[in-house]
Amino acid sequence: MYQYEYPHPAVTVDSVVFGLDNEELKILLIRRKLEPFKGAWALPGGFVQMDESLDDAAKRELMEETGVEKLYLEQLATFGKPDRDPRERVITVAYVAIVNLFDHTVKADSDAEEAGWFPVEDPPELAFDHIKILAAALNRLQGKIRYQPLVFEFLPEKFTLSQVQKLYETVLCRPLDKRNFRKKIQGTGMVIPLDEYEMDVSHRAARFYYFDRKAWEEKSGEGFHFSI
Amino acid sequence: MYQYEYPHPAVTVDSVVFGLDNEELKILLIRRKLEPFKGAWALPGGFVQMDESLDDAAKRELMEETGVEKLYLEQLATFGKPDRDPRERVITVAYVAIVNLFDHTVKADSDAEEAGWFPVEDPPELAFDHIKILAAALNRLQGKIRYQPLVFEFLPEKFTLSQVQKLYETVLCRPLDKRNFRKKIQGTGMVIPLDEYEMDVSHRAARFYYFDRKAWEEKSGEGFHFSI
DNA sequence: CCAAAAGTGTTAGAGATACACCCATGG
DNA sequence: CCATGGGTGTATCTCTAACACTTTTGG
Numbered sequence A, B: 001m002y003q004y005e006y007p008h009p010a011v012t013v014d015s016v017v018f019g020l021d022n023e024e025l026k027i028l029l030i031r032r033k034l035e036p037f038k039g040a041w042a043l044p045g046g047f048v049q050m051d052e053s054l055d056d057a058a059k060r061e062l063m064e065e066t067g068v069e070k071l072y073l074e075q076l077a078t079f080g081k082p083d084r085d086p087r088e089r090v091i092t093v094a095y096v097a098i099v100n101l102f103d104h105t106v107k108a109d110s111d112a113e114e115a116g117w118f119p120v121e122d123p124p125e126l127a128f129d130h131i132k133i134l135a136a137a138l139n140r141l142q143g144k145i146r147y148q149p150l151v152f153e154f155l156p157e158k159f160t161l162s163q164v165q166k167l168y169e170t171v172l173c174r175p176l177d178k179r180n181f182r183k184k185i186q187g188t189g190m191v192i193p194l195d196e197y198e199m200d201v202s203h204r205a206a207r208f209y210y211f212d213r214k215a216w217e218e219k220s221g222e223g224f225h226f227s228i
Numbered sequence C: 001c002c003a004a005a006a007g008t009g010t011t012a013g014a015g016a017t018a019c020a021c022c023c024a025t026g027g
Numbered sequence D: 001c002c003a004t005g006g007g008t009g010t011a012t013c014t015c016t017a018a019c020a021c022t023t024t025t026g027g
Helices: A054-066 A130-144 A161-172 A178-187 A215-223 B053-065 B130-144 B161-172 B180-185 B212-222
Strands: A002-004 A010-021 A024-031 A045-046 A071-081 A089-099 A115-119 A191-197 A207-211 B001-003 B011-022 B025-033 B045-047 B072-080 B088-096 B117-121 B191-197 B207-211
Touching: A010 A054, A024 A054, A024 A161, A045 A054, A054 A089, A071 A130, A071 B072, A089 A130, A089 B088, A130 A161, A161 A178, A161 A207, A191 B053, A207 B161, B011 B053, B011 B130, B025 B161, B045 B053, B053 B088, B053 B161, B072 B130, B088 B130, B130 B161, B161 B180, B161 B207
Parallel strands: A010 A089, B011 B088
Antiparallel strands: A002 B001, A010 A024, A010 A045, A024 A115, A071 A089, A191 A207, B011 B025, B011 B045, B025 B117, B072 B088, B191 B207
16 A cells, blocks of 8 residues: 555656558557556556656556557657546556567457557547547648658568558658659668568569668768658 | 656656847856756756646746747657656656747846856757757757748747748857848748838848748648758 | 569659848937 | 858759560460
8 A cells, every 4th residue: 555645647658569461551450458548548557666667667557568569669648638538537648659560569368358450541439538649649740750750660671662662651641752752762861671572472563671770870960850 | 745656757848048138149047056067057948747748848937937929849759768857756857948038038037046147159058968958959940940931930910031041040059141131031932021110220221021820831731842 | 474573763842041231210 | 440240042962763675484
């Protein structure tokens, strides 16, 4: 039993985990085992432990629930309306995460928890105010992807330019001109062609490229603007 | 006395309040009356009450400490390293605020609390991790001011274009070309000239303008890009 | 030879940048 | 008449946007 002179809220972290599944943008949801909202789908998350930072809490919860260690993670915002949880006052720090579903497999079920990937555009009913958090996360992703190289967090080490373009189109919900897109991507100097090509495709084989993280880190220091 | 089955952290809100004082960008600080960091300068803030939202808590604290009701307020980020407060686990939700020091006077001292405005570039030693919060806030301000009309939150209803330009230069820490700046500002269609001019200045009197909030609200809906 | 996706350049227009002088006012 | 800041236009350049056909491969 823990006692305080003044009331303290509970604090949780919840993550909106984006992934690219079969060229569709999806989010990871967990089915709740406990009341309230028992049986409903919800964002993965949980209570912040007293000895861990918020970032560490988000990482730990995602590790526990997806088994993925390496992922992109950034704080989104904190949601704290007094009545957002019917049990007690719960303030949640929301995160945006991106997992690479090519290089890492995500365990769909962990310690008897049901988990699943759902289309961003058509999610099921969500517990609490999680639909609002999802909206904020999508907004952040759409805004940030235009001037930071987040796309490569979704893609395998080696990718084709068409994959990159389709991903941008999916996230931004608008078509991009192929020639202008390729010019711009290659003009950054951070997307480097390999001498490898697709195999066994029934059309001209696409060239593979990789993202040069070092070049990005160097250039991003000096106010470099990515910009799609 | 309040009891919980699991330990709960304390949650506070802290605000970085920016204001334009004599053409200098300043922040509002409060001198701490209590341990820890008694006597040190700190960001204004305090504990979140159980029945108020985070935004409401930030507004209430600022009202109590500055007497200002109308101000620009936006959530910045949440800081929660386990050891950021020596007493107990305290997670703080940081806000960025802007007060207009032309139209509203801020009471420098409130209920026996010492308060003061300090240059952003040269603040005193701050309590807790508040220097990190300040850095994040300044970063947010510099980023956001380029594509959202935040400058007008600092300025009086009626202002001159030179005031606007100097403010941009102050915040962005770089000079701007006068003619190009004026073209761009006027090109937005949201900064409207008045038939009023400065009085009693020992040089050509500058024209006054006002910011058309309605035009901004309409245009910002349709993906309008401010951009300086 | 057909279907399917990869790959490739040029042109026109819009927006950004660079730049220098005259004007109005108070002292 | 001098000091101080207010106010104005043009030329160049860069970046963006629009646009259509040829290439490669498997079936």
